[in-house]
Amino acid sequence: MPSPTKETRTLSPLATLPATMQLHPPPSSGTHRTLRRLQSAHSLGAKAAAQPSLISQQRFQAQNQQQRQQFQRLQPIQQKPPSPARRHVSTARSPQRGRANSDAAPVPTTTQLAAMAMTATRRSALSKRSLAADSMSLERLLRDGPPNDDVEGALESARLKILDQGIRSDSDGMSSLRIYVWLILLNAPVLETDTYLSLIHRGPSPAYSKIRNDTFRTLTTDPLFRRRVSEASLIRLLNAVAWTLHDTREDRTREPSIASIASSSRQSLDQLSSRPGTGHSGYGSGQSHPSSPAAKNRARALTLTTEGSETSMAAESGTYVQGMNVLAAPFLYAARSEAEAFIAFHQLLTKELPGYIRGAMDGVHKGLALVDKVLAIVDPRLSLYLLSKNLTAEIYAFPSVLTLCACTPPLPEVLRLWDFLFAYGPHLNILCIVAQLVMIRTKIMDSPSPNKLLRSFPALQADQIKRTTLAIIKMIPDDVYAEIVVHAR
Known part of the structure; x- marks a missing residue:
């Protein structure tokens, strides 16, 4: 779906944003004048045979009016009226006039x-x-x-x-319901525990040494995570995922594939399944320009093939990239078993974010470019200020894009933000990152060295980020939004 x-x-x-964070200007005082001009344009342009007929326009207007009435009945909300340029004008014809209306908008x-x-x-x-x-x-x-x-x-x-x-949870972010909601929203298949155990019993994967180099520093400053999730559990999960990705890359069938096993046992989850479309991360915050040698070396280092492997598969899916440990952490924290965390994490990587683990992580770099593009649309002044300091998203937003903001504490707020991302699409993480920049806009603009401020984003505030993100969505052109939706594919 x-x-x-x-x-x-x-x-x-x-x-609706708080009063202190309105991103939209108020409607123009010339709204009614603009509507009259648009109506005049319809009158003057109705004679052109190449243009659509008034009957077609009336049909579209009637459909839109009916749908708007349905929305009002289903969810009465206070909304700011759209800008005059996007209003649906009435198709009622005004009296014919012989003058040339040079400033009228085209039909x-x-x-x-x-x-x-x-x-x-x-x-x-x-x-x-x-x-x-x-x-x-x-x-x-x-x-x-x-x-x-x-x-x-x-x-x-x-x-x-x-x-x-939101999903009801305690102060630590724990909820007996959350993992099952995630499994449904990610359209994850049912997986028998024995299948997960068979992957564990295969022993160290080709990516094992890379995994061990990262797991010990996963969310090291978060006491909630360290108390609930052991390093051994994280190693097992990442090693099992590495095996499945390795098998897919090699086109082998040592073990039955996840898809084939799941398709034969999809039961209750399949009935509700649907996919919608900081300092403790374990890797440095500073990044260099994507075309620089340092960036190329970093991308090469982050893309795991296999230590000691004799074959190069840089253009194909890897089996582990640095940062996957942080991305897997919330699943283990929220799940009630490793098998549940495994299938949810596997589904996220292979169905939602395959571009993040492919080749030189081209999906991540596309996401970073989109952060710059969206920020320039939403807040041109802030964007220009950051660019004047040579700060692009490649430098300050790499961990946030790769880990869906899981690198920024606190963990309970990460879980609440992920509820939103899984419900409406992980691609919205790009807008959530821009939302965080907008939320600290004043601090950035007042800082002579914003690089220090952006080395670690302020603590997550999931509800405020969601409100800001929903306001930003209204400002994004459809073509840019389409790029955001597919950037991780």
């Missing part, structure tokens, strides 16, 4: 009208919510399954519950 669309996320009650082309219709269709995702599922708690929804076998509607309702209410 494709990931929830961009417009779905913009209709949440959380999309939308057929392509533009098709894009408008596509946007309206995507916005209708909220109408797929199950009203029966809305009345159920998240715990009951997972226990009893989707009412009336409406899987799609139940999933949409579950996502909105996660967005608005």
